[in-house]
Amino acid sequence: MGPPPESPTGPLDRKLCQVGGVNQNYTSVAGTPYHIQIEDLGPVQDKVSGRELRRVNVIVYANYGEQNAQIVHGRDHDYPDIRSHAHNTFIKSRIADLAAEARRVIEEAEQKQVMRIKCLIREYYITKSDAVKKEFEEANTVFPFLFSRAFLELKMERAAAPPVAPTVAAPDPVVEAPLPVFDEARPAAHILSELTTEIERIVSEIEDGIQTLKAAGKADDILVQTCRKLVARAQETLAERAASGFTVRRLEMTRNSLTTTWRQVQSRLKS
Incomplete structure (x- = not known):
């Protein structure tokens, strides 16, 4: 669907041509x-063409809230500079579409990244290259x-591969190189523990820190509520833990969220 026509009552003031945006964890x-x-920047002048247009900016951060957070996707989406309520409504609908598109971009990019990592691991089996090893360790x-x-997909593919029946007298069997040993190869029960x-x-x-903040009169209601919810969620997760890859990932996510919140509490304690 294209943008609506210009308003018959005349253009809106420039300041009224912004509809906010989206800040969404995923x-x-x-x-x-x-x-x-996602942010509606409103009417802007394009530096290259010099034209006035309506610009919506999209940025996606990976590992959000962690020390290794980084921008993995960024793009400007430009639309005609039509200053009307109808066009504001159109831009608002496009922002919702762009949020859905960003989630699709994330999943597609992750599929490509998983394939790349699998290729790197396979290449390392064959070449034992230090450069390749460094690359997948960075990944x-x-x-x-x-x-x-x-790594899990590689193990599953290897386990599911049917044995090849020899058609001629086969030489002595070649022992296939084992998968490299990473932390992920440890028993899940150990990682869970x-x-x-x-x-x-x-x-x-976190609980001790919140009590200290309350005693010092520094407790922030929002921070206290956030901590309370995270702690409750963490306790629920621990109660449901089981030795499976999914649960390991879930516990890792829980730990990362708690660590980020604990840093906020520490910062407030030092202030």
Whole structure:
């Protein structure tokens, strides 16, 4: 659907030609936390063409709230500079569409990233290249959830591969190289135990920190409510834990959220 025609009553004031935007957290299928930020910049002058147009900016952050957060997608969407209520309504509908499109872009990009990581791991089996190893280790640092997914898919593909029946006298069997050993290859129960201990420690620190803030009269209602919800959610997650890849990812997400909140509490304690 194209933009509506200009208003018959004359153009709106420039300041009335902005409809806000979207600030939306999104967790991908693989478990990576994202933040989608969409802003209606209103009428602007394009620096290249010199034309007046209506610009909507989209930015997507990966690993949102973590130290390794980064922008993974950014794009301006330009529309005609029509200063009317109808056009504002049109822009508002486009913002909703762009939010849905951003989620699709995230999932498609993650599928490509998983495929890339799988290719890197396979290449390392063959070449034992330090450069390749460094590359997929960096991927593990930046996209830990995707690395876990790629590694798990490789193991499943390997387990599901049917044996090839020899058609001629076969030479001595070649022992296939094992998968490299990463943290993800450890028993899930061990990882769960470590994550559980870490989450319980952070929860205790948050609760103590909030009590200290209250005693000092520094407690912020929003922060207190956020901490209360996160702690309750963490306790529910711990109560449901099971030795599965999904639960490991869920515990990792819980730990990361708690860590971010604990930093906020620490900052308030130091102020």
